[in-house]
Amino acid sequence: MIFLRKPKVVVLGAGYGGLITTTRLQKLVSLDEAEITLVNKNDYHYETTWLHEASAGTLHHDRARYLIKDVINTNRVNFVQDTVVAINKEEKKVQLENGELEYDYLVISLGSNPETFGIQGLKEYAFGITNINSARLLREHIESEFAMYNNEEEKRDERLTIVVGGAGFTGIEFLGELGNRVPELCKEYDVDFKKVRIICVEAAPTALPGFDPALVEYAVNHLQAKGVEFMIGTAIKECTKTGIIVAKGEETEEIKANTVVWAAGVRGNSIVEEAGFENMRGRVKVDEFLRAPGHDDVFIIGDCSLVINPEIDRPYPPTAQIAMQQGETCAKNVAVAIRKQGQQAPFTADIKGSVASLGEDNAVGVVFGKKVVGKQASFMKKMIDNRALFMVGGPSLVMKKGKFKLI
Amino acid sequence: MIFLRKPKVVVLGAGYGGLITTTRLQKLVSLDEAEITLVNKNDYHYETTWLHEASAGTLHHDRARYLIKDVINTNRVNFVQDTVVAINKEEKKVQLENGELEYDYLVISLGSNPETFGIQGLKEYAFGITNINSARLLREHIESEFAMYNNEEEKRDERLTIVVGGAGFTGIEFLGELGNRVPELCKEYDVDFKKVRIICVEAAPTALPGFDPALVEYAVNHLQAKGVEFMIGTAIKECTKTGIIVAKGEETEEIKANTVVWAAGVRGNSIVEEAGFENMRGRVKVDEFLRAPGHDDVFIIGDCSLVINPEIDRPYPPTAQIAMQQGETCAKNVAVAIRKQGQQAPFTADIKGSVASLGEDNAVGVVFGKKVVGKQASFMKKMIDNRALFMVGGPSLVMKKGKFKLI
Known part of the structure; x- marks a missing residue:
């Protein structure tokens, strides 16, 4: 016919x-x-779920994208960029x-x-973990702030303050990467780690809402040990050119920060x-x-x-x-x-499960109904990431872009 | 006694x-x-003559510095930072x-x-190739401008315009590195190379004053082939937040540029x-x-x-x-x-000679009274750089920080 x-x-x-x-x-x-x-x-696909790494600078953004023409059959599909x-x-x-x-x-x-929920200033002043462009910009911005720090007579510690709005999946995963990346930046730019602040502000009464409380506690403890401060049950009222204004109950507070990342929802x-x-x-x-x-x-x-x-x-x-x-x-x-x-x-x-990465070597989540933490969870997370590649591009794409721990 | x-x-x-x-x-x-x-x-010495590489991002700044305690005898010398x-x-x-x-x-x-010769705005708005701090800041700044380019709805080409004030030794060497670095940045941030401008402004009637005219011509041709525009006999009248104002004779012109580097003298x-x-x-x-x-x-x-x-x-x-x-x-x-x-x-x-680098693989200069260009000059330049290490720290410092071309 x-x-x-x-x-x-x-x-x-x-x-x-x-x-x-x-x-x-x-x-x-x-x-x-x-x-x-x-x-x-774009002429490329990117792994949205890997952008927290590209944004922190722990994975090169080119590792998180591949050309569309490499995975579609261009004899069968017209690709229009x-x-x-x-x-x-x-x-x-x-x-x-x-x-x-x-x-x-x-x-x-x-x-x-x-989704910025109408919070004033977020669109103008906050960074997002949204696409390849925003990821490499955020990585670069954080690095420039560290680079600038020792170039000023009067040291401005707000250059070293990073606020992450949202302790959901993306926020937590980004914090996990920052926990590893910030000590590297301190070394790279001769900055005292004690001057750095990484603050996570979450309006909900818990981090990682929807996760098992034991897993949440594990994740928060791990990140705190890496230097992350949590302000849970605290809302961002406004984002300004110089930082954010938060409110917990009646009290408001201004936090000076040159880097505000909005990771609280789509x-x-x-x-x-x-x-x-x-x-x-x-x-x-x-x-x-x-x-x-x-x-x-x-x-x-x-x-x-x-x-x-x-x-x-x-x-x-x-x-x-x-x-x-x-x-x-x-x-x-x-x-x-x-x-x-x-x-x-x-x-x-x-739903096969859900694993939130906490950096290179750690993660928390549930896989096939079983709670996992630590290296085991981290391994599973990498397998989940590799599976997404496999489903689109088969074994050759996994070989090209997959995550394997280098020993 | x-x-x-x-x-x-x-x-x-x-x-x-x-x-x-x-x-x-x-x-x-x-x-x-x-x-x-x-x-x-600082607790480190840095190779001032290598800063053009660290500033362009073609050599990591840690390769251009070493700890003072590693080369002095701390039993004999009190070091005060x-x-x-x-x-x-x-x-x-x-x-x-x-x-x-x-x-x-x-x-x-x-x-x-x-030395800014009283030119207005240079101190405030221009970058320098002065020390480790300024070098890594300049490298980072150029990279952030490339990172930002595709994050704005309306593309601002001045983000991709780099003005180098001065075609003396430092200016020319920095341009040589930029010639290699900029194509990498274009690839890294999906930027069209044709959008980039690298402009060298020199008030003197020639580039590399004091060098043999044949060497000057070689250097200028090489850099032009890499995309550098030269404005010779042109003075920077003012540096502003958005670029520079130049004058050639009676005419003045504004050049919009987010990166202005002052390399015209000390x-x-x-x-x-x-x-x-x-x-x-x-x-x-x-x-x-x-x-x-x-x-x-x-x-x-x-x-x-x-x-x-x-x-x-x-x-x-x-x-x-x-x-x-x-x-x-x-x-x-x-x-x-x-x-x-x-x-x-x-x-x-x-005076054993003077060799100006034009990037990884090229240079021009005079060594023991003999003119050299190309790969031979580039090799000699690396030997000169290694000699400085040798004189301070002997063979072990050369092994640690020396420049050897990786084949």
């Missing part, structure tokens, strides 16, 4: 979800069946910065935007909101087949989507694990839709 | 001159004969930031200060001026035995001293070569002075 006009499948975003969808689709669907286009801002500006779901068009694409089936996997994508899909903070509650309600031709996966965990009747947090699993289901369902035969497959999450 | 009170010799500064003086003195003079004290701001504030030549005292020292014989080898030391020695821009025209006129107990060497080259009846430029040769003579003369027997030895410079 030959189509006069092949259906057009457009995948927006080459993050975990989009890249799994594309690499699966290029195998599932033949050249005759559909025209597949992948759109991404461009930025998505808007989605017109009525006309079935995607507006790009430098062009326009028509689609019959759309996969939206555009990832998240940072929301969905503004493109999704502007396109008019029903959403909650940029996340669309998709149907069981991962489709936008009322739009059977639009699949939404990853951080832009919202899926309820039936066990606790709350949304799954946006993770790489979920995004990749959604990508597998999404590819199958797009193929079914193109062929107009077969059954759409429902998505079910299969 | 036993002194009731041993004469006190104080050496100020552990640069090329001071360190050669000290290492020679500790062998020449016995424990009974004198008490030797070396004062230096402190900053010289003032010299009181009448009371024969040196005031330090954290104390005071008395001397019977003083060696002033405090090096140079940058003067002697303000401490020497403030102490009331007769001086020309901080340099004291010493007698043939390297003593301050009218002060037989004060030796002045290195960049604080001024020695006339009889062949051209003009002062020798302040170089490491001269400073080290002065150190040898100075040590002998201090020993004579302590013993109050023997003859003061006159200083004669023995």
